[in-house]
Amino acid sequence: MAQGIFFFVVGPSGAGKDSLIEGARAQLGDTGRYVFARRTITRPSGAPGEDHIGVTEAQFSASVSAGAFLVTWDAHGLSYGLSADLLTALGEGCNVIANGSRKMIRQLAGLVPRLVVVEVTASLDVLAARILARGRENALEAGARVMRQVEPLPVDIETIRVNNDGALEQGVSAFVHALANASQRVRLRRVPISTGLERVAYLPLHSAVLSVGDYLGGSKVDLLADTASLSVQIQGLDAPGLLAADEIGLSEEAFAHWRVAEGAEIALRRTPSPASRQALIQKVQGQELGEPEYEMLLRDIIEGRYTDGEISAFLVSATRSLSDAEVVALARVRSRFSPTMTWDRPIVVDKHSMGGVPGSRITLLVVPIVAAHGLAMPKTSSRAITSAAGTADAMESVARVDLDIADVQRCVAEAGACIAWNGRLNHSRVDDVMNAITRPLGLDSNRWSVASILSKKLTAGSTHVVVDLPYGPRTKLRTQAQARELGDLFERVGAGLGLTVVAFATDGSRPIGRGIGPSLEVRDVRAVLANDPEAAQDLRDKALFFAGQILAWDPAIGSVEAGRRRAEELLTNGEANAAFERIIDAQGRRAPVLPGALTFAVCASAAGEVSALDGWRIGELARRAGAPADKSAGIDLKVGLGDRVTAGQCLYVIHGSNSADLQSASLLAQMSDGVTVTPIA
Template sequence: MKKDVHSLALTRAGIDTYRQPVVYMREDCDLCRAEGFSALTKVGIVLGERSIVAALNVVTAADWLSREDAGLSEAAWQALNAQDGDLATFFHPEPAQATSSIRAKVYGQRLDAAACQAIVSDTIGHRLSDLDLAAFITACAGNRLDIDETIALTRAMKEAGQTLDWGQGPVLDKHCVGGLPGNRTTPIVVAIVAAAGFRIPKTSSRAITSPAGTADTVEVMTPVALDLAAMRRVVDLEGGCLVWGGKLDLSPADDLFVRIERPLDFDSDGQLVASVLSKKAAAGSSHVLIDMPVGPTAKIRSPEAARSLSQRLLAVGDALNLKLLIHHSDGSAPVGRGIGPALEARDLLAVLRRDKHAPLDLRERALDLAGALFDLIGDDAHRGRSKAVELLDNGAAERKFFAICDAQGGFSEPGAAAHRLPIVASSSGLVRAIDNRRIGKIAKLAGAPNRKLAGVLLMTKPGVRVDQGETLYEIHAETPGELAWAKDFAMAGPEPVILENQS
């Protein structure tokens, strides 16, 4: 291909920008100067039959990039299916249609169905900048999306991707709104429900702001990045699966919204509902149980907030023909002992194996949720929990879990971190509370969830008396540097394990 004034040779920058296409040009690049491109400009790129819109980053000094080349982030490289040296054409893209709707929302106007569709379409087409998306997320924060707007956004997000069809009969699902470290009930619930003969094709996310998501934890034990054909095969064989939803193109705009929500560290009730229910509807679910932990340091902090969110979930679920049940649970402290992928995996395996040292709170929560799902579909005249207990205690759930793992590619026992540091009580007292957010932050600074063996192992619970010098929790890390980083944070601020009667 002959190079023209609008062309540059492509090179792979090797930079992960988490699904955002980014192009890198030198500031003295002829094309960059001639076209008036500047940092954060949206730039169109055409290569053969493929085209994308990417955000421009201007490089002021770099030996790796010449004036004749354009570097591409991993997301841009894969979207164009580029090869080193390919000549691509660059152009100024038309402004995204959704920007006017976002601006209107910032100034307090409502979003109709067409506006929501435009925002979702331009989001997945990468025609909106991070600043545009941040403005949209912020404009919707709090309760600035009403019920009708939430329904419109949920439908637009669901319709933007593919929808799975599992045929006749109930398709069960379970989701937790999050905010509670260690609350890894989903794999246990899936095993119990599938052991009872019901379909529960569970798609899960990786962690957004927590030390582990269900997909992160299950991936310690079995592959989760299955495509749709492999997922269907597992469900056909075993009735259930535990799969990461990122490869299935279900509600694709959601992952891009989450990419912005993560550094902002907030979302709205409306966006939370749209995120959860768009994926449930797209996954082909018919009966969905929503676990909503409520506590002073959980995501949902008060009964009033729980009631408001529950009403919104039920209204949107009804509009999407989903049969929903909201389960309010205790969110005052972490669940189980482990916080982090491998540590949480060890907890849930202990429950499934009926180990006498298994965390009782994790077992009881999982049984409550599995029983509620049975009741939701009208099974056995509200004897759901006793049925769940039977399937767990007789080993059927354990056998089903390992059968699912085998079908997904095999099972591996969770490993253990090489570096550990006990944090001890500075005085004697009764454990009054454990700060979910602070203990979760320590686990993340230790490396979780990207470091699968990292996290926090709790050695006590609220209501337990501890003596001075007794271990409250252990920090687990895969490297000494990450252990030191987590230790510095743990030592610098308020103790996450809060004691009464300190002296």
């Protein structure tokens, strides 16, 4: 049996709530489907107004102590309570109607299976006239009462509004109709129709319970059964042999997904809610939204209550206009859609890079340096989307990265840090829905990205975050000014979220390190950790810069300069190398992937000086060779910017393990190798 609905009736003085409830009692009281709650109030019974249970303050306090009330509140010098027995009525399938206070809505929503707020409204003139008619207040007092500011209704809780401006009969009719629309139930039936990925429900065109036309159209509808819900598209069906007049049918796929038994009583709720749809419209129009609106909107989006067209309109607007406050709100909301890690440490550090620079695998150096010092760094990283390697791809060539929360906590306890793939940890369901639409449309927004990135830092339990913002002709941020502007946004939003965030614009005009591709980048990292004199100096320097920034957050270090010195000490004395090995062991050591044995050398066609390295082109060649899926594939650079080369000298070597991929990469390199050699006069 489906549980009943708790209709919580609110509205200003003079709206006529009691009158509408009494009118509804006269029409619905004998149906057995509704329970009209009597409030317990600390005023004598028989006083003018509603039929209530009058008690003394001492009796009320005793009932509170005995757990007799579902909720209680104070107003106008009186105490009010609703009986806990109402939960029994709900469990038996009855709908409860109660007059209440809007300040109790949030608490009540967490106590009952389904809460529907019924807001009774009327114009200010009507409200004032009704208050005056009571004879308890003068015109000035009545005016002050109707103009009094009231707490706004929660936008994420189902609300229906009933206007009671006119005659009582009209108001009662509208009130009863609203209750019926929200509470009508039908029996579930499986329909032998396949709809593929679409979840479709069918209403008989001549339904004896519902007005089918009210549910047809583009918007989706929630089906409610006990605590389970399913968002579906409604279609009409004129087939009495398949659906009776009091039934609703589910397609094969929807029925298999929901797993609610045939014959179960189902309630329908139009979705998105009017408040949610209004929020979407406001954002499409370029208006600013708050945290409650974004939580409601994103929840409706990821639960499939909006069409792709509606989501696209929302995202187009959101990528064009988001205030700082909205970015903070979005980050907070997004973090609620992923599990959050908690740490019993005052400082938990993290690092993020906007990427776009081939090589530059500094995270695999920064993390062990920080861990060797003793700060906790549960680093979660992504896999490559358009590059030759992401941090998770590189780390996976030597260790397991698909960790869960328990694994991360264990690794931090054992090794002080981890370098894990975020797809299993704090990849938000929001990303799955949003990326499916934004990527084909080419939508991009730095502000939306900041909300996404910092939400992941929140769910990782971070307190301090350093951000690397590479700029250059082939990176996401073209100029230093753009990078600095985005860095300021990161820091402002971080402060709004209670995080300490510092961001730095860095040169992204050329590759960092020599290897491009998972195994080759790890090779470079190991060379730096081993203090190999042939190790890439640019990779080492950049890692020390960011490690120094992080270590400066330790009060015992105190400054960035001291942090840099401490980072270099840990690297030089081998403690960072040992920490890296501990992290690998904690995550699950794998036999290291070596650079692919199949190679093709790309050589200079003429002598001169290397004046430019096109990282984007070189990264494309590494991907053509098979990276990052083939962790042995990639590019091994043999020259750097400013080096002098002779004709025929090797510029780089392409590695791979698949001959067809290597041939494809070599042909592409012969068309354009990505290295500009300028003749020397």
